[in-house]
Amino acid sequence: MSATFSVSIASREGTLYEGSATSLVAPGEIGYLGILHSHAPIITSLIPGKVTVRTDSGQTILIKSSGDGFMDVLKDHVTILLESAEVVK
Amino acid sequence: MIQSLRTLRLRIRSIENTRKITRAMEMISSSKFNRAKQALFAHLPYYLKLDGMVTHMLESVDMPPHPFLEKGPAEKPAALVLVTSDTGLCSTYNHSAIRQAENFIAKRGKEKTMLLAIGREGFNYFKRQNIDIKDAYIDHHGRLTKELSEKITSNLTGMFLEKKVSEVYMAYTHFGGVLRHKPVLEKILDIESPGEPVIEYLAEPDIQAIFDKILPKYIAEKIRHILMDAFTSEHASRMVAMKSAKDNATELIDTLTLLKNKARQAAITKEILEISMSAEALKG
Structure with a gap:
């Protein structure tokens, strides 16, 4: 099993995902960026697009974001805030 | 006695209205x-x-x-x-x-x-x-x-x-x-x-x-x-304020209803007393 980190994703309407993940891809302003375990602290703004989370049980969660957002990675904890978004699957 | 019975009824009715309003507001x-x-x-x-x-x-x-x-x-x-x-x-x-x-x-x-x-x-x-x-x-x-x-x-x-x-x-x-x-x-x-x-x-x-x-x-x-x-x-x-107002109204209605029933009973007792006394007097 690969190393995991914790992820919390929230929109203004509520929490979308809260748990651990092995990898995550988010739509950064200058291109999609992937996050893995032990990523350096980074803060980015996000544009509309898809956020993909691969959970430790191998499931893939796809979230469609239709507004601006922010992502903060610090000490193996990723926080994503999305203006308006919904879980696709 | 009759008078007070009527005022009690009126008061109960008005408090019931208040209770209706406070309940709706609640x-x-x-x-x-x-x-x-x-x-x-x-x-x-x-x-x-x-x-x-x-x-x-x-x-x-x-x-x-x-x-x-x-x-x-x-x-x-x-x-x-x-x-x-x-x-x-x-x-x-x-x-x-x-x-x-x-x-x-x-x-x-x-x-x-x-x-x-x-x-x-x-x-x-x-x-x-x-x-x-x-x-x-x-x-x-x-x-x-x-x-x-x-x-x-x-x-x-x-x-x-x-x-x-x-x-x-x-x-x-x-x-x-x-x-x-x-x-x-x-x-x-x-x-x-x-x-x-x-x-x-x-x-x-x-x-x-x-x-x-x-x-x-x-x-x-x-x-x-x-x-x-x-x-x-x-x-x-x-x-919460409206709930306590409603509860107070209910309590007040209960007390007043008790008073009203007492007053009514007293009126009835008095009437019976009067009838039986006059019947007693006619006999004599």
Whole structure:
């Protein structure tokens, strides 16, 4: 099993995902960026697009974001805030 | 005796009407409260995370400057936004928020405070005290619209950026449960740095751009959240006040009904007594 980190994703309407993940891809302003375990602290703004989370049980969660957002990675904890978004699957 | 029986009946009827009204008001408040609470709790995780993110950013080593982080001119007054309700009948909700504002004004002095009122109760109170109110947002009846929070946000940030005020505070009631309402004074602007910078952040595209984007958003969401909090508290206060009014009415009706029955029984006894006495007299 690969190393995991914790992820919390929230929109203004509520929490979308809260748990651990092995990898995550988010739509950064200058291109999609992937996050893995032990990523350096980074803060980015996000544009509309898809956020993909691969959970430790191998499931893939796809979230469609239709507004601006922010992502903060610090000490193996990723926080994503999305203006308006919904879980696709 | 007959007279008092009638007055008792009338009183019971009038209290029954009052109970009907208070019950209806309780039901209305309770549905408004549930809706407000749902919105508040849905917004809470987003707001808390945004708050945490901004705190992290303020701890960043290469934090760029931003007008929201600078202290306003000290000689200017501080803006205080007081959140109250538009109507009464909500127990101590308005009173405690107003007292919070009064303490603030007493501490800072009238000249050093610029008061803004959300809600008619606070507005009327300070108008009676002859205190200038810069702006008032009234007749929203505890309904938070996007326009309202945006208008307040742009007004407050505008005043701060034009250096008309030194700081911006909000006095409101925090919802800590149906029976727990805590008056709170919260600083909105300037944003205070939590301490020494410790985190070395990478930023994409660059930290200045993110700062320029996230800080106005943070202020807007903070004001929105405070209003949601206050309005939820208002509906909860009114719901509880109306419930106790209804319960009091029920109790009063019970007592009066007992009195009424006693009076009726006494009247009947008296009548029987009269009949049997006259029958007795005719016999003799």
